[in-house]
Amino acid sequence: MATLANELSKAFKTGLTPRQEAAFVNHILHSLAWMVYGSNKIEKAGSSADITLKLCLAIFCGKEIPEEIEEQDPEYMSLKESLISQNLPADTSAVLRSRREVVQHAKPVVFMIDQLCIRGQDLSEQIILDAHRILTYKVDAETTPWKEYSGVYRDHEVSAGLHAFPHPSLVPYKMKSMFHELKCDLKEATNGTIDPIALASKYTHIFVNIHPFIDGNGRMSRLNLNSTLLKFGAFLACIGVDEDDRSIYMEIAINGGALEYLYEDSEEDEKPKLYKELASYVLGHVKKSLTELVSAVAQ
Template identity: 35%
Template sequence: MIESAGNSLDIAQNLCAPVFQGQSFLVSADIDEAAEDYAENVHHLRSSNRPSGHSDVVQSRREIIQNAGALLYAIPQVVKCSRPWSEDLILNTHRMLHAGLDDQVEPGVCRTHEVAVKYEKPGQNRKKAHLCMRASAVLEYMKDMVEHLDQDTADTDDIRDPYALAARYHHQFVNIHPFGDGNGRISQIILNALPLKHASPPCVSVFDLTEEDRDTYSAIATRPSQVFYAEDTEVLFDEHTGHLELTEFIRDISVAVDGR
């Protein structure tokens, strides 16, 4: 549920645990270069082809901690409190996720500039660029997506496949790409919140454990972009198909959790 930001699963778990236990004051992104974990942080960043200077290590740790805080904010709202999905909920989640991480991205505010996403296909070392939805359309699409999501989750008894529901709105969010950065992390919160709330037993998706898992997820998440645009004005929302491959992937990697 938490992106490792180029670090190991152990590092991510150690940073997140105090946050989830309500003791975020015990964890800090700051780390001395002489600290025991510092070399491991550097090693994993380099292995992920990320910058690995001291400021980069601190940044990656901050990303993990704030990802945990954003998750801890959003999940209880929709899972425990059964509050409806709203644009404010998503914007506030992004604000917590991205505060202070990037001067070029305003936390909790939809982008007003054009962006492209670079990704690697499994087995290929060269990244490909994908131009995202034009900025002028983002606000309208966000509003429509949230309205559909709220309608689709209003009556739990009508939800026949929570994995398809999660995949559908992950697919929508990724292709709208409303923020300058942090879209993948927000989409994963949506992806996990829906099965946690509506699956029986409650489930979460675990796909950040191996490089192969990450490559497979990246490929499945980016492949349907052309389908998204092709179906956008030609096919009724409920009949869209771009999320179907992701549905089965989520179903395969989901694990049950105790309680709600």
């Protein structure tokens, strides 16, 4: 990792040629689009890679895209064919939802990078609530209309398999506690004493095990992860792009939930780093992405 970072730093110090600069920007934009694609695929949401990249790149480049499309639109037919090829429902509502799941995922990427990386804000409760509101705009949950859960903490219990997440009455407290701990860690991070991968992985693990929303927790956790990685100088972790990677990621998430349950009554100073497996996994993805970035700029 250090060698790759040094290579990239050296390239910037000597100055990028116009071609290298274009390659750098192109690689960043495509990496962000792949991040959205993989994150959606983990949740069995969104659309094909081609459609996802096309929509994401348009949004990342600041282009206005229509909120709705008509059935005669070529894009509609591409979305429909993508659903049919996966043996999924392909009626009008399913087609429009698959498109919206891409569009509304790309938009909070822009929002969170703007807040954390450009404006220099720290990840906060308000940023997460606002990002979730964007992510879930007009996307109904399985049993709840979007207007009732978008940008607000859940009001009923949820579980994954046998693992029950905290009671909804505890969610506001646990979120505030998380941000208090994050604030303390950030003081150390700005002094260079915390690895950004460890920092991002730790709060991704905590967030997803609070599971504060009725829907969108997984996608939000990965938005938190990648915006934090970018803010503190690491690169992106494009998780879930292929099926094998999704299986590994889900196994790590399940293991993390089991550890939370195992140590839930332990004092904080008695707990091991419950996010250690996730951090190792994220490190591998960041290293891969950084290698590809260095290669793109060097060509």
